[in-house]
Amino acid sequence: MQKQFITYLKAKTQDNTSFVEEIASILDIGYDAAYRRINLKTSLSLEETVKLAKHYKISLNKLFEVGSQTTILADLSPPIHNREGLEMWLKQSHDSVYPLTKLKSASIIYSAKDIPLFHTLKDSFLSRYKIYVWLKDVDPEMTRNKISFDDFIKDIPDSLLENAFKLGEVYKDINITEIWNNTTINGTLQQVLYYFESGALSKELALLICTDIEDVIRHVEKQAIQQSLIGSKNKAIYNLYINDIHTMSNTIMVKTPYQKVFFTPFTVISYFKIEHQPTCELMFEFFEKQMSISKLLVNAGEKDRSLFFNRMHQKINRLRDRIIIDNDAFDFE
Structure with a gap:
């Protein structure tokens, strides 16, 4: 799921060469920590996931539509x-x-x-x-x-x-x-x-x-x-x-x-x-x-x-x- 999410974020950013720095800035973490999350060596926390979703203006439904088609999220x-x-x-x-x-x-x-x-x-x-x-x-x-x-x-x-x-x-x-x-x-x-x-x-x-x-x-x-x-x-x-x-x-x-x-x-x-x-x-x-x-x-x-x-x-x-x-x-x- 994290891999799909990261791929989706990369598609949303305009300059992939600075993607690690961008994630580090959004999450207020170091470059290495951001790199580990992008490369799936460290799991994103729920708080970090929500913060990224808000920054990139991604509906939370995009994050959690992974199984049941009878459960949705609402604002x-x-x-x-x-x-x-x-x-x-x-x-x-x-x-x-x-x-x-x-x-x-x-x-x-x-x-x-x-x-x-x-x-x-x-x-x-x-x-x-x-x-x-x-x-x-x-x-x-x-x-x-x-x-x-x-x-x-x-x-x-x-x-x-x-x-x-x-x-x-x-x-x-x-x-x-x-x-x-x-x-x-x-x-x-x-x-x-x-x-x-x-x-x-x-x-x-x-x-x-x-x-x-x-x-x-x-x-x-x-x-x-x-x-x-x-x-x-x-x-x-x-x-x-x-x-x-x-x-x-x-x-x-x-x-x-x-x-x-x-x-x-x-x-x-x-x-x-x-x-x-x-x-x-x-x-x-x-x-x-x-x-x-x-x-x-x-x-x-x-x-x-x-x-x-x-x-x-x-x-x-x-x-x-x-x-x-x-x-x-x-x-x-």
């Missing part, structure tokens, strides 16, 4: 416990997504259990509310202090909002395919109802958030009809599929000419990153099957499109009525 996104952690997550997400805007054939496929976050990361009450909900779920301090949304938006850091809006903007320049169903909007509506009923969200702001959700749905409908992302510098393509069979998962697949990677939810907004190519191919095949039994909205008749989006608006209106009249008898379905 876990950094944990989020407070506003600073969320801001760092937004920055890192932007930095991960931005390179895709430079690849013409890069694309994203999104299985939308909830409204995809990049539709909501705009200068709106909805965006601020999403940030509030995320932090309520991960920050024990906010839960203990029972901070309401009305209080939260008074001192939300500008830098946090700026990083959220920046992430929302970068998605406009990547080809995106989304798969929705009739329940995709439910999670967002349920969050509004929950915090309104618990007293953490005032009637006035709850109604403003409803208006923002309505604007998002209209925006999505317009993009679906014209098959392009509004405001895109790259004239990025947007396709919306409606699936009446499967429950969505919020799994995101990134596809480039070089590889496929997918991200699947772990907790609230943290995720597992899977780079194992055979597994990515299986996920891609699953997405293709989902799309094959779904309706591409631009090809659906006007009646089908109207029915789908009208259901969304009806749900928003029912929530709005519930907030206004404070009637316990309420159901999204």
Whole structure:
């Protein structure tokens, strides 16, 4: 196994004549010690192996794919416990997504259990509310202090909002395919109802958030009809599929000419990153099957499109009525 690993590293380095010195520098060991490891006279420790893998940007799957094809490794996104952690997550997400805007054939496929976050990361009450909900779920301090949304938006850091809006903007320049169903909007509506009923969200702001959700749905409908992302510098393509069979998962697949990677939810907004190519191919095949039994909205008749989006608006209106009249008898379905 070490022999294969060393051979792989040599292929990654540009100047084989300095390979021993390069390994010695990376591992902070002497020339002779590096030479012995390269020539298999000394075994690499696990720590040294990981250090080399990070330096050469090699997936750990490449190191351990030696037998079982049912075991893979995944990267876990950094944990989020407070506003600073969320801001760092937004920055890192932007930095991960931005390179895709430079690849013409890069694309994203999104299985939308909830409204995809990049539709909501705009200068709106909805965006601020999403940030509030995320932090309520991960920050024990906010839960203990029972901070309401009305209080939260008074001192939300500008830098946090700026990083959220920046992430929302970068998605406009990547080809995106989304798969929705009739329940995709439910999670967002349920969050509004929950915090309104618990007293953490005032009637006035709850109604403003409803208006923002309505604007998002209209925006999505317009993009679906014209098959392009509004405001895109790259004239990025947007396709919306409606699936009446499967429950969505919020799994995101990134596809480039070089590889496929997918991200699947772990907790609230943290995720597992899977780079194992055979597994990515299986996920891609699953997405293709989902799309094959779904309706591409631009090809659906006007009646089908109207029915789908009208259901969304009806749900928003029912929530709005519930907030206004404070009637316990309420159901999204």
